[in-house]
Amino acid sequence: MDDYTVGVLTNIGLISFIALSAYLLILAGEMSFGQQGFFGVGAYVAGVATAMYGIPLPVAAAMAMGAGAAAAFLVGLPTLRLRGLYFAMATLAAAEMLRIVFELIHFQREIEGDPVGPDGTQGFRGIRWVFENGVEPEGYLAMVWGLLFGVMVLFLLVERSKLGTTLRMVGEDPELARMLGVHVERFKLGVVAAAGALAALGGALYAHHNTYIEPRNFDIMLGVHSLAYALIGGLGTAFGPLLGVLVDIGVLEGSRVFQGYRMIVFGGLVAILLVFRPRGLLDEKVVHWLKARFISS
Amino acid sequence: MIFDLIQNTFDGLAMGASYALLAVGFTLVFGVLRRVNLSYGPAIMFGCYSATWVSLSFHSNVFSLLGITVLGSVLAGTYVERLCFAPHRQGSAIAAMVASFALWMQFEEVVTLVMPKHLYDFPPMFDGESLAFGPLSLRVEALVMLACALSICYALHRMLFRSRFGLAVRAVIDAPVAAQLAGINVPRILLLVFLLASAIGGLAGWLIVSTHTQVTPMLGMWSTLKGLLAMMIGGLGSLPGAVIGGLALGVLEAHSQWFLGPQARDLIAYLLLFVLLAWRPRWMTTQSAS
Amino acid sequence: MSALLEIRELVTAYGKIEALKGVSLDVEQGSITCLLGPNGAGKTTLMMTIAGILRPRSGSIRFAGKEIAGRPPHAIVAGGAALVPENRLVFPNMTVLENLHAGAYQRRDDEIEPDMEKSFRRFPRLKERSNQNAGTLSGGEQQMLVVARALMSRPKLLLMDEPSLGLAPLVVEEIFRIIVQLHQDGVSIFLVEQNAHMALKVAQHFYLMEQGKVSFSGTPGALAEDEVIRRAYLGSAKA
Numbered sequence A: 001m002d003d004y005t006v007g008v009l010t011n012i013g014l015i016s017f018i019a020l021s022a023y024l025l026i027l028a029g030e031m032s033f034g035q036q037g038f039f040g041v042g043a044y045v046a047g048v049a050t051a052m053y054g055i056p057l058p059v060a061a062a063m064a065m066g067a068g069a070a071a072a073f074l075v076g077l078p079t080l081r082l083r084g085l086y087f088a089m090a091t092l093a094a095a096e097m098l099r100i101v102f103e104l105i106h107f108q109r110e111i112e113g114d115p116v117g118p119d120g121t122q123g124f125r126g127i128r129w130v131f132e133n134g135v136e137p138e139g140y141l142a143m144v145w146g147l148l149f150g151v152m153v154l155f156l157l158v159e160r161s162k163l164g165t166t167l168r169m170v171g172e173d174p175e176l177a178r179m180l181g182v183h184v185e186r187f188k189l190g191v192v193a194a195a196g197a198l199a200a201l202g203g204a205l206y207a208h209h210n211t212y213i214e215p216r217n218f219d220i221m222l223g224v225h226s227l228a229y230a231l232i233g234g235l236g237t238a239f240g241p242l243l244g245v246l247v248d249i250g251v252l253e254g255s256r257v258f259q260g261y262r263m264i265v266f267g268g269l270v271a272i273l274l275v276f277r278p279r280g281l282l283d284e285k286v287v288h289w290l291k292a293r294f295i296s297s
Numbered sequence B: 001m002i003f004d005l006i007q008n009t010f011d012g013l014a015m016g017a018s019y020a021l022l023a024v025g026f027t028l029v030f031g032v033l034r035r036v037n038l039s040y041g042p043a044i045m046f047g048c049y050s051a052t053w054v055s056l057s058f059h060s061n062v063f064s065l066l067g068i069t070v071l072g073s074v075l076a077g078t079y080v081e082r083l084c085f086a087p088h089r090q091g092s093a094i095a096a097m098v099a100s101f102a103l104w105m106q107f108e109e110v111v112t113l114v115m116p117k118h119l120y121d122f123p124p125m126f127d128g129e130s131l132a133f134g135p136l137s138l139r140v141e142a143l144v145m146l147a148c149a150l151s152i153c154y155a156l157h158r159m160l161f162r163s164r165f166g167l168a169v170r171a172v173i174d175a176p177v178a179a180q181l182a183g184i185n186v187p188r189i190l191l192l193v194f195l196l197a198s199a200i201g202g203l204a205g206w207l208i209v210s211t212h213t214q215v216t217p218m219l220g221m222w223s224t225l226k227g228l229l230a231m232m233i234g235g236l237g238s239l240p241g242a243v244i245g246g247l248a249l250g251v252l253e254a255h256s257q258w259f260l261g262p263q264a265r266d267l268i269a270y271l272l273l274f275v276l277l278a279w280r281p282r283w284m285t286t287q288s289a290s
Numbered sequence C: 001m002s003a004l005l006e007i008r009e010l011v012t013a014y015g016k017i018e019a020l021k022g023v024s025l026d027v028e029q030g031s032i033t034c035l036l037g038p039n040g041a042g043k044t045t046l047m048m049t050i051a052g053i054l055r056p057r058s059g060s061i062r063f064a065g066k067e068i069a070g071r072p073p074h075a076i077v078a079g080g081a082a083l084v085p086e087n088r089l090v091f092p093n094m095t096v097l098e099n100l101h102a103g104a105y106q107r108r109d110d111e112i113e114p115d116m117e118k119s120f121r122r123f124p125r126l127k128e129r130s131n132q133n134a135g136t137l138s139g140g141e142q143q144m145l146v147v148a149r150a151l152m153s154r155p156k157l158l159l160m161d162e163p164s165l166g167l168a169p170l171v172v173e174e175i176f177r178i179i180v181q182l183h184q185d186g187v188s189i190f191l192v193e194q195n196a197h198m199a200l201k202v203a204q205h206f207y208l209m210e211q212g213k214v215s216f217s218g219t220p221g222a223l224a225e226d227e228v229i230r231r232a233y234l235g236s237a238k239a
Helices: A003-027 A035-054 A057-079 A082-102 A135-162 A163-173 A172-177 A184-210 A219-232 A239-254 A263-275 A284-294 B002-033 B042-059 B062-085 B093-114 B140-162 B164-174 B176-181 B185-210 B217-236 B239-262 B262-279 C044-050 C072-080 C096-103 C112-122 C124-128 C139-151 C169-186 C196-202 C225-232
Strands: A109-111 A114-116 B130-133 B135-139 C006-012 C018-029 C032-036 C058-063 C081-084 C159-161 C188-192 C204-209 C212-220
Touching: A003 A035, A003 A135, A003 A184, A003 A219, A003 A239, A003 B062, A003 C018, A035 A057, A035 A082, A035 A109, A035 A219, A035 B130, A057 B262, A057 C196, A082 A219, A082 B217, A082 B262, A082 C018, A135 A163, A135 C159, A163 A172, A163 A184, A184 C159, A219 A263, A219 B093, A219 B217, A219 C212, A239 A263, A239 B093, A263 A284, A263 B062, A263 B093, A263 B239, A263 C081, A284 B164, B002 B042, B002 B135, B002 B140, B002 B164, B002 B185, B002 B217, B002 B239, B042 B185, B062 B093, B062 B185, B093 B217, B130 B140, B130 B217, B135 B140, B140 B164, B140 B185, B140 C058, B164 B176, B164 B185, B176 B185, B176 C072, B185 C188, B217 B239, B217 B262, B217 C112, B217 C196, B239 B262, C006 C044, C018 C032, C018 C212, C032 C169, C032 C225, C044 C072, C044 C159, C044 C188, C058 C139, C072 C081, C072 C159, C081 C139, C096 C112, C096 C159, C112 C124, C124 C139, C139 C159, C139 C212, C196 C225, C204 C225
Parallel strands: C032 C188, C032 C204, C081 C159, C159 C188
Antiparallel strands: A109 A114, B130 B135, C006 C018, C006 C058, C204 C212
C-alpha cells in the first residue's frame, strides 16, 4: 500500500473519532458545533505530553481523553439546560475560545537544544513520538483503526443495551425519560463528557500522525464537518458517521476526477441527499430493514 | 486617553452598524423560519464577488455595484432557501442547517474557482475622506453605515407594523398554523422573508467591502460568525436586539482590540456570548429553539 | 344537486397509523351539519384535512364542485372554506383588530372595513378590546375572535372544531346563538362538537364518527338523544 493511500485511510480513521463524537451528542438530542475544541484539547495535551515530557503515547492519549472529558464537562455544565440552537451556539463559542487560547499559548521547553512546544499561531511542531519509536505508517494506521474498531464495538454494545435505549429516549423524548426515572441532566452531562473524551482521543492520534498542529486546524469548519458527517452517514447506527467520513474523504479524495470541484459536487450531493433522507443514508429505517434482512431470528 | 475611548467607540459603532445589518438578516430568518442559515454569509460573499467580477470586467461606479451585490446575494439566497429550507420546513432543523452548510462549501469553492486570488480590490465608497472633529476622526463610510443600519431598521419596523406583508410575517411568527388557516400563503411568506434578509445582507456586504476596499473568500465565514454573534448577544429573534447586539459587538471589539490586541478581541466576544448563554434568564431556556 | 361539501373515502394517516380510514359524508348548502363522536375518533384530523393543514393519503374532497383534497390551506380559504380550529388559535401577540385583518388577508376589495364593523356588532365584546393583544382575552372572547376572524374571509362554508370546548355554559349558549345567526345569514356550517345536546338542537343533519369512519348518518331525532350522546362520548358498544 503506498504512502498516499495509507495517509488517506489514516485520516478517515482520525476524523471518524470526531464524527462519532458529534453523533453521540445528536443521539442524546443535542447539536454541537464545538467538538473541534475538544479534538484540539486532545491534540495539544497529548503533544505536550509526548514531545515535551517524553510520556509514552498510550499514557498521553489517556491524559488527552481525561482533559477532553473535563473540558467538555465544564462547557456542558452551564449550557445543557439551553435548548437546541442556543446550546449549539454555546458550544461554538466555547470551541472558538479554546482555539484562541491555542493561539495565545507560548509554552516551550528546550529538548536537545531546540525549543519544543506550542508556539501560538505558529503552531506546535515536532510531535514525533511515533517516528522516534519506530512505528511505521502502516503500523500507525493499524493502531488508529484498531482503536476505532474498539470504539465501534463499544457503541454497538451500548446500542443494544439498556444504556442505548435510555440514550435514544433522552434524545427523542426527555420528558418520557424523566418520568421513567432517568436523571436527564446528569445523563446528558455524562454523554457530553464521553463525547469530549472521544473527540480528544481522535485529536491525540491526529497530532501524532501529522507531527505538526496549529490552531487553525481546530476551527469551525472541522466542527460543522463532523456534524455533517454524522448526519449524512446516518443517525441509525455508529457506522453512519464512519460512512459519512468515508464518502467525503475517501471517495472524493481518492478519485482525483473531482479535483477542484470537490466541494461543489459534495455540497450539492449532501443537500440533495438530505431532502430525501433527512436522517442520513443509514437512518433508523434502513438500519431496521438491514437488521431484519440479515440478522433474522 | 479619553479621546482614544471616544474614537474607539465611534469606530466600534461604525463596524457595529455592519454587524447590526448582518444580525438583522439572521434574525429575520430565525424569527420566521426558526432556523439558522449557515449560508447567509457565503451568499453575501457570492454577491460581493459578483460585483467584484463586474468591476474588474467593466468600468463601474461603486454605487451601481451595490445593485449587483444585492442581486447576487438574493440569487444565492433563493438557491439556498429552495434547496435547504423549503424541503425541511416541517422536518428537522439539523437537516436544514447541515444542508445550508453544504451549500456554504459550494459557494466558497465556486468563488475561488472563478476568482482564485486570495484578495481582490474593491472600489472604495468614497476616496478616503475623513471628517475631523478636533482630535477625533470619523470616516464618511462610517456615517453611511450607521445611516443605513438605522434606516433599514426603521423601514423594517414600518413594514412589519404598517403593511399587509408585515402583518402576514408577524402572523406567521406568532402562530404559524393560524396563519395558514387565515389564508396566508406561508411558504411564499417564508421565501420572501428569506429574500429580504438576503437583500439586507447584500447591502451589509457592500458596505463592508467598499469600506475595506477588499474582498476575500473568508468573507463568507466571517459574516456568518459576526451576524450570529451579534444576533445572539442582542437576544435571539428580536430586531431591535439584533441592532443593539451588532452595535455592542462592534464597540466591544474596538475597545478590546485597542487595549488587548486582536486575539483578545475575539476571545472577549465569544466569552461574552458564552457567559450570556450560560447565565441568561429564562427566555433563552424555556423557548424552544430547534 | 350535489352537496356543498362532498367527502368520499378519505384516508389520512400519521406514518403507519391511519386516523381516517375512509370517511364519506356530505354537507348540504345552507345547512348546519354536525359531526359527533368520542375523543380520538378522528374528527379534528378530518377538519384539518379539509382545511389543507394535513394531506390525505387517498380519497376525495369536493367543495362547490371542485376537488380540493391535498391543496394547501391558503387555496382552501381562497375557495371559500374557513376553519375555526380547536384550541382557539388566536395570534396572541397581535391585537384583536390585527387578528381580524389577518382573517381578511386574501381580500383586496374595499368592504373589509364594513365587515369589521359588522363583526363588532355581532361580537360587541371584541369591540371593547379591539386594541388589546389577543393573548390577554378570556377563553370565550378568544373563541369569538377566532370565529370573527374566519368570517372575515367571507366563507361559503364555515368549519368549526369544538367551539364550546372549555367554555362556561352561558358562553356556550352565546356561541350557539351566533351559529344559528350565521346560518340565518346564509353561511353553511360544518360543526364538530362534544356537546351533543346543544349541537343536535341546531343541526339539520348529523354524523357520528368512531375510530376513523362514519358510523351513523341521520337527522336529529332519528336516534334517541340519549343513544346519540352515549355513542358520542363512549362510542358504540363492542360485542
